[in-house]
Amino acid sequence: MNIITVGMADYAIGTSPISLTTLGLGSCVGITLYDSKTKLGGLLHIMLPSVDQARSKENLAKFADTGIPLLIDDIIERGASKRRLEAKIVGGASMFSSKNGNLKIGERNISSTKEVLYKLNIPIKGQDTGKNYGRTIKLDTNTGNLTVKSALYGTIII
Amino acid sequence: MVGFKLNKTNNLTEFQHDSLCEIANIGFGNAATSLSKLVGDEVAIKVPSLQLQRIEKIPQVIGGEESVVYGIVMQIYGDLNGYMTILLPVESVNSISSKLLSNFDEETKNEMIMSMMEEIGHILGGTYVTSLSNFLNMNISIDTPSATYDMAGAILDLVLIEMSKDFEHSLVLDTEMKVKNDIVEGNILVLVDTASLKIIMDIIDGMVS
Numbered sequence: 001m002n003i004i005t006v007g008m009a010d011y012a013i014g015t016s017p018i019s020l021t022t023l024g025l026g027s028c029v030g031i032t033l034y035d036s037k038t039k040l041g042g043l044l045h046i047m048l049p050s051v052d053q054a055r056s057k058e059n060l061a062k063f064a065d066t067g068i069p070l071l072i073d074d075i076i077e078r079g080a081s082k083r084r085l086e087a088k089i090v091g092g093a094s095m096f097s098s099k100n101g102n103l104k105i106g107e108r109n110i111s112s113t114k115e116v117l118y119k120l121n122i123p124i125k126g127q128d129t130g131k132n133y134g135r136t137i138k139l140d141t142n143t144g145n146l147t148v149k150s151a152l153y154g155t156i157i158i
Numbered sequence: 159m160v161g162f163k164l165n166k167t168n169n170l171t172e173f174q175h176d177s178l179c180e181i182a183n184i185g186f187g188n189a190a191t192s193l194s195k196l197v198g199d200e201v202a203i204k205v206p207s208l209q210l211q212r213i214e215k216i217p218q219v220i221g222g223e224e225s226v227v228y229g230i231v232m233q234i235y236g237d238l239n240g241y242m243t244i245l246l247p248v249e250s251v252n253s254i255s256s257k258l259l260s261n262f263d264e265e266t267k268n269e270m271i272m273s274m275m276e277e278i279g280h281i282l283g284g285t286y287v288t289s290l291s292n293f294l295n296m297n298i299s300i301d302t303p304s305a306t307y308d309m310a311g312a313i314l315d316l317v318l319i320e321m322s323k324d325f326e327h328s329l330v331l332d333t334e335m336k337v338k339n340d341i342v343e344g345n346i347l348v349l350v351d352t353a354s355l356k357i358i359m360d361i362i363d364g365m366v367s
Contacts, residue, residue, distance in 0.1 A: 007217065008216075008315075009322070023217070024309040024311020026311070026312035026313065026315025048319060054322075055324040059326075095312060096304035105320075134311065134312020150309075152308070
């Protein structure tokens with residue numbers, strides 16, 4: 001099985017026929033980048049919107065604002081073209097309706113992710129975000145298709 | 159006795175590990191007793207596994223991120239900070255509800271499952287922090303439980319996000335509970351931040367010196 005599983009606050013890059021997956025995204029956001037010509041794909045699993053608010057800044061892949069540039073630089077270094085890169089974003093759920101003391105971290109993760117991608121001129125080609133349930137994603141680097149699977153709401157491809 | 163500090167490999171010393179395990183056992187043991195009373199059957203708790211782990215590695219360490227379970231999440235706060243998460247497979251929840259909600263029809267039963275889960279969280283979590291408070295002579299509380307039904311990874315997600323804002327590592331206490339007749343089983347996971355861990359270790363050092 002040519003599947004790389006990306007953990008929390010981590011990223012991976014692969015080319016066809018390798019697939020990239022991350023499991024059980026809740027309020028975290030999974031960001032994929034894809035270059036259709038070189039069939040290079042990248043997947044980043046961020047936990048927090050910005051490195052600025054964090055006391056612990058050791059792992060830059062943990063934050064949207066530092067993780068996304070990290071992924072872009074790395075995938076370009078491996079041969080992808082920046083102007084061909086297309087992003088898809090999934091996750092950022094609010095898992096517990098009653099736990100809103102966390103200032104809607106899922107929503108903040110999504111808005112920060114969108115803002116960073118916009119600033120870096122990477123178009124968002126697909127998204128499945130928000131709501132109140134978890135998602136597993138898998139990027140097929142042969143097609144760029146992103147499969148989004150949930151426990152109660154079925155599977156979609158974006 | 160030396161005060162608590164992380165060694166180079168972020169491991170706990172054997173003494174630190176053993177004393178933390180003992181404290182965890184007391185808390186989980188009392189929680190099991192309260193669950194026994196609730197379900198009217200004997201509940202066994204496995205010796206907890208205990209480790210100091212990078213927060214983002216915790217889902218991989220625990221595994222089963224995609225398994226769909228009932229989850230109850232509670233924040234531990236006061237002199238110690240962390241989270242307790244209880245994960246129960248569907249079959250276990252069904253057998254608990256068949257005992258506790260036996261007077262209700264199916265429809266009402268389904269509506270009441272989440273409240274029942276929150277109540278279980280309240281009882282287990284409450285017993286756990288009370289026994290820790292007593293043993294360590296501290297004020298530790300637990301907030302209102304939140305329950306949901308989803309992938310285990312997604313349930314844990316919020317807890318790990320909250321902890322990772324300020325910390326790189328967390329103490330991970332993981333135990334399996336099992337009701338004697340095998341129809342109820344589940345996991346209790348307690349995460350304690352490293353600042354709280356230092357406080358606990360200082361207390362332990364004070365007890366033995």
